[in-house]
Amino acid sequence: MDIVRQALSQFLPPDEAGDVSLRPLGDGHINATWLAGEGFVVQRLNPDVFKNPHAVMENMRRVCAHLAEKKGTEDFYPLELLPACDGTCFWEAPDGVLWRCTRYVKNARAFLKLKNPAQAFAAACAFGRFVWLLKDLPPPPLVETIPDFHNTPLRFKTFCAAVKADKAGRAIQAKSEIEFVMSHARLAGELLEMNFPVRTVHNDTKLSNLLFDESGQRVLCVLDLDTVMPGLVLHDFGDLARSAANTGDEDAEDLSTVRLDEALFAELAKGFVSGARDALSPEEIRHMPLAMETITYELGMRFLTDYLDGDIYFRTKRPAQNLDRARVHFKLLQCMQQSRGALERVVEGLL
Ligand code: GN1
Ligand code: MG
Numbered sequence: 001m002d003i004v005r006q007a008l009s010q011f012l013p014p015d016e017a018g019d020v021s022l023r024p025l026g027d028g029h030i031n032a033t034w035l036a037g038e039g040f041v042v043q044r045l046n047p048d049v050f051k052n053p054h055a056v057m058e059n060m061r062r063v064c065a066h067l068a069e070k071k072g073t074e075d076f077y078p079l080e081l082l083p084a085c086d087g088t089c090f091w092e093a094p095d096g097v098l099w100r101c102t103r104y105v106k107n108a109r110a111f112l113k114l115k116n117p118a119q120a121f122a123a124a125c126a127f128g129r130f131v132w133l134l135k136d137l138p139p140p141p142l143v144e145t146i147p148d149f150h151n152t153p154l155r156f157k158t159f160c161a162a163v164k165a166d167k168a169g170r171a172i173q174a175k176s177e178i179e180f181v182m183s184h185a186r187l188a189g190e191l192l193e194m195n196f197p198v199r200t201v202h203n204d205t206k207l208s209n210l211l212f213d214e215s216g217q218r219v220l221c222v223l224d225l226d227t228v229m230p231g232l233v234l235h236d237f238g239d240l241a242r243s244a245a246n247t248g249d250e251d252a253e254d255l256s257t258v259r260l261d262e263a264l265f266a267e268l269a270k271g272f273v274s275g276a277r278d279a280l281s282p283e284e285i286r287h288m289p290l291a292m293e294t295i296t297y298e299l300g301m302r303f304l305t306d307y308l309d310g311d312i313y314f315r316t317k318r319p320a321q322n323l324d325r326a327r328v329h330f331k332l333l334q335c336m337q338q339s340r341g342a343l344e345r346v347v348e349g350l351l
Contacts, residue, residue, distance in 0.1 A: 003093065004022055004034050004042055004044075005017060005018065005022070006093075007042055007044070007091050007093065007099035007101070008020070008022075008036055008040070008042050008101065010084045010085055010086075010091035010099070010101075011040070011042075011082045011083070011084055011085075011091070011101035012036075012040065012082075012101075017036075020036045020037040020039075020040075021036070021037055022034045022035070022036055022042075023035050025041060026110070026208070027112065027208055028224070028315075029314040029315045030046045030049050030226075030314070030315070031043050031044060031045055031046050031226070032044040032046075035104060036101075036104075038104065038106065039103065039104055039106075040082070040101050040102070040103060040104055041101065041102045041103075041104050042099065042100075042101050043099065043100050043101075043102070044097060044098075044099050045057075045097065045098045045099070045100070045226070047096070047097050047098075048312075048313075049146070049313065050098075050145060050146070050226065052143070052145055053090075053097075053098040054090075054098070055143040055145050056098075056145045056226055057088075057089060057090045057098060057100065058143070059142040059143055059145060059225070059228055059229060060081065060089075060100075060225045060226070060228070061081060061089050062137065062142065063134065063137070063142070063200075063225050063228050064078055064079055064080065064081050064225070066133070066134065066137050066138070067079070067133060067134075068080070070133050074129065074133065076126070076129075076219065076220060076221060076222075077105055077211075077220045077221040078221070079102055079103075079221055079222070079223060079225060080102060080103040081100060081101070081102055082100075082101040082102065082103065084101075105211050105220055105221050107213070107214050108211040108212065108213065108214075108220050108221065109211065109212050109213075109214065109216060110208050110209075110210065110211055110212070110223075111207055111208065111210075111212065111216065112207065112208050112249070112250075113207075113249075114207065114244050114264060115216055117263060117264060117267040118217055118267075119212070119216055119217060120244060120245075120264045120267035120268050120271060121267045121268075121270060121271035121274075122212070122217055122218060122219050122271065123207055123210055123219060123240065123244060123268070123271065124237075124240060124244075124267070124268040124269070124270070124271030124272035124275065125219070125271040125272065125274050125275035126210055126219035126222060126275060127202060127205045127210070127222065127236055127237075127240050127272065127275065128236075128237075128271065128272040128273065128274065128275025128276035128277075128279070128280070129275035129276070129277075130202055130222050130236075130275075131199060131200070131201050131202070131233050131236060131275075131276050131279045131280075132275065132276050132277045132278070132279045134199070134200040134201075134228070135199065135200075135278075135279055137200050141200070141230050142200055142228060142229045142230060143229065144229050144230055145226070145227070145229055146227060146229075149203055149227060149229070149231065150203065150231055150232065150235045150295070150298065151192070152187075152188040152189065152191070152192065152294055152297070152298045152301075153188045153189045153192065155188070155298050155301055155302060155305075156181075156185060156188045156301065158305060159181060159301045159302075159304065159305045162305045162308040162309055163178055163308060165308075165309075166308060167308065167309050167310055168307075168308060168309060168310035168311075170307060170308055170310075170323075171308060173320075173323065174304060174307060174308065174323055174326075177304055177323070177326055177327060177330060178304070180330045181297075181300070181301050181304065181330075184297055184333070187293060187294060187297050188294075188297070188298075190290060190294065191232070191234065191287065191290055191291055191294045194283075194287060196232050196233070196234060196281075196283075196284055196287075198230045198231065198232065199230070199231070199232075199233055199279060200228065200229070200230060200231075201228070201229075201230075201231040201232065201233055201235065201236045202222065202224075202225075202227070202228055202236050203227035203228065203229060203231050203235065203236065203239075204224050204226065204227045204239065205236045205237075205239045205240040205243075206239060206240070206243040206244075206250075207240065207243045207244040208243075209222065209223045209224040210222060210223065211223060232291075233276060233279055233280055233284060234284055234287055234288065234290075234291035235291060235294075235295060236272075237268075237269070237272050237288055237291055237292070238288075238291035238292040238293075238294055238295035238296070239295045239299075240268060240272070241265055241268050241269075241288075241291075241292040241295075242292055242295050242296040242299065242329070242332060244264065244268055245260055245261045245262075245264040245265045245268060245292075246258060246259075246260065246261075246328070246332055247259045247260075247261050248328060249328070250325055250328060251321050251324045251325045251328060252324065252328050253324055255327060255328065255331045258328050258331045258332055258335075259332075259335055260332060260335035260336050260339055262339055262342055262343065262346075265292075265339075265343055265346065266346045269285075269288050269346055269347055269350060270350060272288075273285055273350050282351050285347050285350055285351055286344075286347060286348070286351070288343075288347045289336070289340055289343040289344055289347060292336060292343075293333055293336050293337065293340075296329050296332050296333045296336060297329070297333055299329050300325075300326045300327075300328075300329025300330050300332075300333065301326070302314075303322045303323075303325040303326040303329065304322070304323070304326035306322045307320070307322035307323045307326060
C-alpha cells in the first residue's frame, strides 16, 4: 500500500493522502485500481500492456479536456483527471511505472449485467454519444497506443503462433477450442474488408466501463479511456453487445447460462444508433451483427491465446479462467450466428 499512498500524495495534500482509506476497486483485467476515501480513484497503468504510457496519458488528457468542454451542452460527467504537483496529469514512479488519479463520481454504480431493456438503451446511447462527442476532437489524431488493437486477422496470426509454441503446455487441454478458432478463421477479416471510416473511438466498451446513477437507468460517466484512439465505431458497438447481451458471465464455467438475449441486442442497437447520430452510416448500421460476431471471435481468441501463453496478459484468479472466458465467447458466437437472421432484421428496422 505504501506505493499507492506515495502515488496519491502526488495528487492530494500530504496529510490527506496519508490519512485516507484505500481499497481495491473494479473488475478490470489490466490495470490496478484503488478507491481513496470517497473522493478519488488511483490507478497504476500496466506497463506490460501499455508500452507507451506517456502517450496513453496525453491521449486521455486531450479526451477529458474535450469532453469537459462539451459538458454544458450534454448531460453527463466527463471523467476528471487530477493534476499532479508537477503540473502533469500523472506520476512517474521511480520504477518508471505511471500512476494517475481521477475524481470518483459519488453515488454512481457500475454493472456487470444489465438489469432491464431501458438500461441497455441508456448504456448503448452513452457509448454511441461518446464517439459522436469525439467527432470534432481537434487534430492531430490520438496516438495508437496499442497498435493493431482490433486487427482481428493479426490476432489470428498471433493465436496460431501461440498454438505452435504451446509455451505453457496447455494446447492439449484446449483442443476443441483451438479447432473452433481455426474453423471460423474466415470471420477474422470480413469486417475490415468493408473499409469503414476510422474515427476516434473508445475501443473497450464493456458494460462495466460505464457509471450509472443510483437508479441504474441514467449513465453518468464513461470510464476506462486507456484505449481511446483511432478505430472503428462498429468495434465499439460489437464489444458492448458481446458483453451486455450475454445472459451469462464473461468467465462462466456453466455454459448453459451463456446465451444471446435478442431483445437486449435490439435495445442496444437502438440506443447506440441514437447516441452516435451521424457518426454511424446506414452501411455501418447494417453491419452491427457482424461487428458483434467479429469482436466476440476476436476476444475469445485473445483469451485462448493468453491461456496458451500461460496467463501473461489478462489478470486471472483461477488456473483455467482464460480458457473459460474463451469458451464463453465461442458459445456466444454460436448463439449469435444462429440468431443472425433475426438480428439483421432488427438493424434493418433502424434504417
Ligand atoms: C480488458 O481493462 P479491462 O478489463 O477494461 C481488455 C479489453 C477486453 C476486456 C475483456 C487493454 O479490458 O480489450 O475487451 O479486458 N483491455 C486491454 O473484459 O486489452
Ligand atoms: Mg480497459
